[in-house]
């Protein structure tokens with residue numbers, strides 16, 4: 001088995017490293033201290049083709065393979081875990097979810113905007129009383145004409161303060177537990193979509209946005225899931241996009257540890273080699 005990187009993967013790694021060192025790292029400390037995400041980097045990542053790495057070019061993506069995408073996440077994560085976290089959610093949890101489960105109309109509407117950074121995406125699954133056990137979520141979706149009216153609270157939603165589009169999970173039938181849960185695409189200017197700062201202070205990557213979404217009544221017109229014989233079931237959607245999400249979280253570890261060791265080495269050793 002050949003574990004050598006291809007020329008294209010090496011190119012992505014070098015470009016991501018240059019961006020991370022020259023544009024992300026210099027603002028990371030201040031962003032962390034202020035607890036403010038450096039939003040100016042979003043458009044830059046769009047210009048560089050990072051925001052839709054694994055998305056196909058026909059939807060504005062760069063068509064990277066997953067090794068290339070993992071290298072990109074590693075390089076960003078080495079400079080700032082908040083920026084890597086932004087990308088993980090925006091690309092892995094939102095764009096890939098829409099690509100894999102959205103209708104053609106939804107893909108054409110959202111993917112190019114997410115790829116350029118014109119729009120930011122968030123993924124709203126977790127609730128104050130429903131984390132690992134997502135099936136116990138309280139958010140409900142009530143069908144009304146051609147729409148669903150959602151009501152529920154979400155918390156820890158990365159990118160949630162700035163997002164233009166949210167994939168919101170809610171149950172159409174709480175007695176059905178996980179089988180009743182559906183994923184809805186909600187544009188965040190929908191009346192009733194509320195966001196407030198999350199109480200408390202985080203221990204790590206504080207620049208990431210994690211607002212609290214109190215109970216609201218946004219109206220969702222369309223569902224992210226494909227219509228199937230079972231209806232708009234989202235239990236297929238939920239683990240699907242979380243798999244690349246998990247892969248990128250793995251990159252957080254493989255990026256942070258050498259990044260920390262290198263910073264320590266750099267700070268304590270008079271002559272240090274370039275990071276490899």
Ligand SMILES: Cc1cc2nc3c(=O)[nH]c(=O)nc-3n(C[C@H](O)[C@H](O)[C@H](O)COP(=O)(O)OP(=O)(O)OC[C@H]3O[C@@H](n4cnc5c(N)ncnc54)[C@H](O)[C@@H]3O)c2cc1C
Pocket residue numbers: 089123124125126130131132133155156157158159210
């Ligand atoms: C930095 C950050 C970003 C996040 N971003 C998002 C986001 O963008 N969107 C979103 O929806 N959510 C997000 N979350 C929320 C995250 O997905 C939840 O924190 C996660 O699902 C765990 O839920 P919880 O925190 O309520 O912990 P709990 O579910 O209460 O779990 C607490 C502990 O108990 C363990 N545990 C739970 N159940 C069992 C069991 N049955 N058996 C054994 N052990 C168990 C867990 O492994 C864990 O160690 C984010 C969280 C963090 C920290």
